[in-house]
Amino acid sequence: MVFLEKLSLFNMNHFRRLYNRSEDAYSCDKSFFEIYNDESFIVKYIIRKQIRLFRVNSEYVGYIWYEYPSYNGFSNIYSIYLKDEYIHLINSKILSFFNASAFRFDMLANSKASFIMKKLNFDVNSNNILMKIRTSNIKNNFCENRIFFKHFKEGQDEELRCRIQNSVFNEKNRVPLTIEDIYREEEEDYYIKDFGVFICNNNGQVVGYGQIIFNRGFYTIVNLGILEEYRKHGYGELLVRYLIDLCYRNSIKTVYIRVEKNNLKALSLYTKIGFREYQSFISWYKKIN
Structure with missing residues (x-):
């Protein structure tokens, strides 16, 4: 025993x-x-x-x-x-x-x-790939008049982020995010101030969100998503490129992103941007009765 x-x-x-x-x-x-x-x-x-x-x-x-x-x-x-x-x-x-x-x-x-x-x-929850990119390999120009970026402000944008993320991930069987969850996250060691970003269209509407955290020794793009009605217009690629550029401007040399192996669209996008596979891993899950 x-x-x-x-x-x-x-x-x-x-x-x-x-x-x-x-x-x-x-x-x-x-x-x-x-x-x-x-x-x-x-x-x-x-x-x-x-x-x-x-x-x-x-x-x-x-x-x-x-x-x-x-x-x-x-x-x-x-x-x-x-x-x-x-x-x-x-x-x-x-x-x-x-x-x-x-x-x-x-x-x-x-x-x-x-x-x-x-x-x-335990059950296998998903098969995933951790991808990485050197920030110096990406040169960006964000002068397009159809978009702009708004950085997350603590004490001001929690409700907006909560609404955007719950809309983006409502089909992922996730537990809905609450404003209290976001406040707790802001106190975590992995959280980086000013590294949460909303992407907005030229009408000022927020169409997506993503952020960089420092977790498990890696600077990683997480919570990345575009609202369903604004997908297939290039917003996702622009947001990822902006987050990489944000890291470059803050002397962060390497950025990581996690993607499910069967998410072929995301894999294609990240490969197009310049990400390459770093590690392949499995997520196991067990609910305790």
Whole structure:
């Protein structure tokens, strides 16, 4: 039987050895210890709460590094590892010990952790590609009189962003965004002030939104979308190019964007702009009853 144990100063060395064995340990970001070692004593205590060790009898056999559940109980898994000879001992019941209503795990497509996901009865939510581009490779001219760009203003544009995003993603089975969600995001470490952008037509109507965040060590375009009635007019490409140019003007050398493998239109657009595949990964999802 596999038991869960909190990470502490007393079992830290066991975790360190397990983490160093894992080939997939947070491969898209700084390692746990790069993050942990730079923090204060209090912050280290908080970060340790994100780790649970898997123990069989007196042997430590694996770990899970997960995001503390958000207000709605959702949690991202950052890394998971279990020694091969113990994978058969785990099942989805172990997830009931976490205070989460649902888990998501983005992992490299060839990750050995897929065996663990299957044992825990996770479902494949999507197959994705992370693409990247050098900002210096793109030269833009935004003098067209049919568009202009408006940067998101905290304390002013939350309702507008909420309305635009919920309209754009209403067919994506997403939980509707709330103004409170946006206020919470503005307090997150990954949020970058002045890097949220609305694209407007020459009548002053907002037709889409996108932003840059700094997440998992990458500057990434997220929440990108154009209102349905304004699609197929080139607004999406102009917005992406503007966001890349915004990064270039702020000395950011590389920008990333995530796209589902079966979204051929988006893949074609990003390739046309100059993005190239960086990593292929799978998003796993599990709802906890």
